[in-house]
Amino acid sequence: MDKNVTYAIACDQAAYDLKQEVMKHLDERGVKYIDYGTYSSDSVDYPEYAHKACEAIQKGECQRGILICGTGLGMSISANKHKGIRAACVSDTFSAAMCRAHNDANVLCFGARVVGRGLAFALVDAYLDTPFEGGRHQRRVDMMMDFEK
Numbered sequence: 240m241d242k243n244v245t246y247a248i249a250c251d252q253a254a255y256d257l258k259q260e261v262m263k264h265l266d267e268r269g270v271k272y273i274d275y276g277t278y279s280s281d282s283v284d285y286p287e288y289a290h291k292a293c294e295a296i297q298k299g300e301c302q303r304g305i306l307i308c309g310t311g312l313g314m315s316i317s318a319n320k321h322k323g324i325r326a327a328c329v330s331d332t333f334s335a336a337m338c339r340a341h342n343d344a345n346v347l348c349f350g351a352r353v354v355g356r357g358l359a360f361a362l363v364d365a366y367l368d369t370p371f372e373g374g375r376h377q378r379r380v381d382m383m384m385d386f387e388k
């Protein structure tokens with residue numbers, strides 16, 4: 240795990256309870272994070288919270304993010320509209336690790352209506368504990384990012 244990374248975490252109402260659990264898990268692991276909301280189960284619009292977290296990454300307040308909504312899809316689609324963001328929506332631990340190893344994903348997304356608490360923790364752990372491999376994968380990440388120009 241990279242001790243120098245602060246994670247931006249955010250969710251919508253569908254994932255509020257799971258986000259609270261994930262934050263406890265991060266606390267137990269000694270992971271630094273900033274919670275950008277939402278702060279209750281009241282209905283909100285997920286793009287607003289994806290934006291708060293992605294903006295924090297763009298500004299350098301945080302280096303990576305964890306976004307959770309009902310499916311993870313709305314959060315990942317919203318996040319990927321932000322310059323410099325590579326968000327991966329996953330529901331298996333292999334993909335959670337590989338999105339770091341090969342794609343250098345700087346945002347992990349998953350769905351509270353898709354994964355349970357145990358799998359959510361396993362996804363977070365796989366994401367946190369897997370470094371980017373660089374090398375030929377860096378070239379491909381650079382190619383992806385060139386699409387933003």
Ligand code: RB5
Binds near residue numbers: 285309
């Ligand atoms: C909210 O009902 C739901 O649409 C949202 O959490 C998410 O799944 C969207 O992609």
